[in-house]
Amino acid sequence: MAFEINGKTYETDEEGYLANLSDWNTDVAGRMATEDDCDLSENHWEVIKFLRDYYEEYQIAPAVRVLTKAIGKRLGKDKGNSKYLYELFPYGPAKQACKYAGLPKPTGCV
Amino acid sequence: MAKHEFSIPVVKSTLEIPPIQPGAMAHSSPFVAKAEHQQPLGFPGELVDNWKSVAIDKMEELLGKYRALPVFLDSCVKCGACTDKCHYYLGTGDPKNMPVARQDLLRGVYRRYFTVAGKYFPKLVGAVELTEEVIDDWYRYYHQCSECRRCSVYCPFGIDTAEITMAGREILASIGVGQKYANEIIGKVHKIGNNLGLPGPAFINTLEGLEEEVEEEINVPVKFPLDQVGADVLLVTPSADFFAEPHVDGLIGYAKVFHQAGISWTLSSYASEAANFGIFIGNYENMQKVAERIRQAAIDLGVKRIVVGECGHAWRVAYSFWNTLIGPFDFLDPAYPTPQHICELTYDLLQQGQLKLDPAQNDDKVVTFHDSCNVSRGSRMGDTPGGQFTIPRALIRSACSHFVDMAPETTHEHTFCCGGGGGLLTDDLLELRVKGALPRVSALKRVIEEDGVTHMAAICAICKSQFSKVLPEYGMGMDMVVSVHQLIGDALVFESAQ
Numbered sequence: 001m002a003f004e005i006n007g008k009t010y011e012t013d014e015e016g017y018l019a020n021l022s023d024w025n026t027d028v029a030g031r032m033a034t035e036d037d038c039d040l041s042e043n044h045w046e047v048i049k050f051l052r053d054y055y056e057e058y059q060i061a062p063a064v065r066v067l068t069k070a071i072g073k074r075l076g077k078d079k080g081n082s083k084y085l086y087e088l089f090p091y092g093p094a095k096q097a098c099k100y101a102g103l104p105k106p107t108g109c110v
Numbered sequence: 111m112a113k114h115e116f117s118i119p120v121v122k123s124t125l126e127i128p129p130i131q132p133g134a135m136a137h138s139s140p141f142v143a144k145a146e147h148q149q150p151l152g153f154p155g156e157l158v159d160n161w162k163s164v165a166i167d168k169m170e171e172l173l174g175k176y177r178a179l180p181v182f183l184d185s186c187v188k189c190g191a192c193t194d195k196c197h198y199y200l201g202t203g204d205p206k207n208m209p210v211a212r213q214d215l216l217r218g219v220y221r222r223y224f225t226v227a228g229k230y231f232p233k234l235v236g237a238v239e240l241t242e243e244v245i246d247d248w249y250r251y252y253h254q255c256s257e258c259r260r261c262s263v264y265c266p267f268g269i270d271t272a273e274i275t276m277a278g279r280e281i282l283a284s285i286g287v288g289q290k291y292a293n294e295i296i297g298k299v300h301k302i303g304n305n306l307g308l309p310g311p312a313f314i315n316t317l318e319g320l321e322e323e324v325e326e327e328i329n330v331p332v333k334f335p336l337d338q339v340g341a342d343v344l345l346v347t348p349s350a351d352f353f354a355e356p357h358v359d360g361l362i363g364y365a366k367v368f369h370q371a372g373i374s375w376t377l378s379s380y381a382s383e384a385a386n387f388g389i390f391i392g393n394y395e396n397m398q399k400v401a402e403r404i405r406q407a408a409i410d411l412g413v414k415r416i417v418v419g420e421c422g423h424a425w426r427v428a429y430s431f432w433n434t435l436i437g438p439f440d441f442l443d444p445a446y447p448t449p450q451h452i453c454e455l456t457y458d459l460l461q462q463g464q465l466k467l468d469p470a471q472n473d474d475k476v477v478t479f480h481d482s483c484n485v486s487r488g489s490r491m492g493d494t495p496g497g498q499f500t501i502p503r504a505l506i507r508s509a510c511s512h513f514v515d516m517a518p519e520t521t522h523e524h525t526f527c528c529g530g531g532g533g534l535l536t537d538d539l540l541e542l543r544v545k546g547a548l549p550r551v552s553a554l555k556r557v558i559e560e561d562g563v564t565h566m567a568a569i570c571a572i573c574k575s576q577f578s579k580v581l582p583e584y585g586m587g588m589d590m591v592v593s594v595h596q597l598i599g600d601a602l603v604f605e606s607a608q
Contacts, residue, residue, distance in 0.1 A: 014141050014290075015537065058312035063353040066319050082355055092579075094354070095537070107295050108305030109350040109385060109421075109535060109571035 005031055017098075017105050024052070024102030032100050036091070040100070044088055046074055051101040061098050061106055116541040119201060119548050121584050123556035127194045131203035139250045140538045143288035150297040151396050154286040161285040162240055166223050168284045172277050173224065175394075179277055182269045183220045186210060192261040192271075197526045198254050201545035206251050209261035209271040215247055216274050249287060252278035254542055256532035257390065258483035263523050275532070276392025283391055291536035292387045299400050304349035304383035313379055316352050324362055330604050332362075332369045337411065338376035343368070344408050345375055345452070346384040347419025348571035357574055360420050360593025364452050366602050367595070371459050375417070381407035384424035385571065389431075390533030398435045401427065405436040414443035417450045420593055422482035422531065422570030425451055429489035453569060454491050456598055457501045460508055467601040469511045475565045476512040477597065478557050479503055480550065480577070481525035482570035496522070502569055502594055509601035514561040520553040528568075530576030540579075547580045554586070567594045 072080015145155025218238030388397025
């Protein structure tokens with residue numbers, strides 16, 4: 001599968017996750033979000049940015065508690081929980097947010 | 111990630127047997143594994159040219175290797191006892207999800223190529239030529255069986271459909287048609303050590319974060335040791351316990367128990383996974399290779415005991431198959447069972463008075479328990495029959511004042527699969543998962559309405575993830591699902607003098 005933005009083609013897997021991490025840019029995230037009827041707010045971008053930074057350092061998406069803790073620090077303690085993350089990413093922060101961030105889909109019993 | 115297009119079944123508090131809807135799930139089929147997911151497991155990367163002869167040869171091999179398989183294929187008398195016992199049939203109405211029909215997909219081909227009557231009078235005995243259509247049907251419907259073995263409880267001959275599904279999947283993978291979800295995961299275990307693909311540095315970072323979090327919350331320095339040579343206990347647990355909710359609260363519960371009991375324990379970065387998807391795809395070599403990491407880690411770390419965390423099929427593999435796969439365990443302390451379930455360990459500590467629980471900490475909850483298939487029907491706990499049912503319940507009762515069981519035809523060995531077991535916990539099978547959860551959700555609805563149940567505890571990572579995903583589809587909260595050891599951890603009283 002693939003999609004196109006401004007003449008450039010982006011390869012994805014069967015579920016729309018970016019095939020090549022290095023292809024990612026903010027337009028890609030925006031396009032994926034639009035397809036899910038999701039408007040990306042500042043807080044969405046904060047999560048996406050953290051996921052990308054973490055992935056760059058550790059080659060994996062952060063565990064949920066790592067993510068909630070980091071978001072709590074950045075956006076305020078009341079937002080450092082999965083309930084808030086599910087408000088931002090109703091299909092599940094691990095999957096939906098990873099997708100917008102250009103990360104591969106988490107695998108396993110999750 | 112658009113909203114799905116299938117309809118959600120209406121859930122009633124009494125389960126009804128649906129009318130037959132032929133082909134209702136004929137469209138349901140998981141993504142096929144690519145070469146990169148197939149080859150590291152020893153399977154061909156794509157459909158081989160001579161697939162038909164490879165498939166028949168593989169079937170012959172399995173019939174010789176697994177003595178139960180020909181017995182199961184020969185002994186069905188079409189009595190019909192199994193027809194309304196499968197959660198996928200009950201949730202979808204597709205007659206090919208009746209266990210007998212699922213078995214017949216393989217049985218027809220078996221008769222055609224391996225029985226005299228089938229070779230010479232195929233039509234008289236329901237023998238079927240192996241064609242591409244048959245392969246497609248196998249791929250669809252052997253991925254609509256979660257290998258939960260509920261049907262086998264009701265079969266007068268004890269035919270185990272799971273064994274037939276495993277054989278079907280094994281033949282499919284061997285001709286180049288494997289399932290992406292399971293095979294990608296097994297490849298990650300071979301390469302990195304766990305289903306998630308969680309590498310060492312991220313593992314350390316995650317565990318350090320948990321230590322901080324727990325100490326902040328309860329002011330007790332509970333540790334999550336990793337690769338600690340000379341520890342008494344090696345804990346192997348599903349990697350979802352490190353990654354996901356509500357699993358992680360179960361992991362915190364185990365750590366609190368070890369801490370309070372003063373047991374030295376460690377996790378392993380080499381064997382950072384209890385799950386073993388080798389069983390799901392029916393492949394002995396991969397199952398053995400995955401299990402071998404645990405033996406190796408136990409030897410390298412010099413532990414005396416191996417304890418398995420809350421994971422259904424991992425416990426079946428450990429309890430029922432480890433000794434054959436990776437035994438003998440003569441390097442471990444014979445004073446303890448090998449393997450030991452974390453529930454057994456906590457239960458023993460409670461019996462010995464080494465842990466004190468305050469159920470009032472869980473007074474905001476009315477808890478029920480979901481028996482996981484692989485624990486219920488594929489293993490045991492403790493030293494008495496039925497321990498796999500009584501021990502988790504005893505733990506919950508020790509930690510909670512309010513416990514209610516669901517209807518008896520849906521618990522213990524009669525338990526219904528969560529709908530996502532057996533390698534089907536993948537989004538490309540979401541419709542199947544939602545519909546397959548219907549029988550369990552129906553029983554849950556009843557105890558919610560009649561007994562005010564607020565939480566359902568489980569001891570399986572797949573069950574926890576599956577319910578967190580599908581309960582909201584039925585209007586129930588994902589936070590209803592809890593780990594048994596979350597309840598324990600929350601009720602645990604920390605006393606300094608031990």
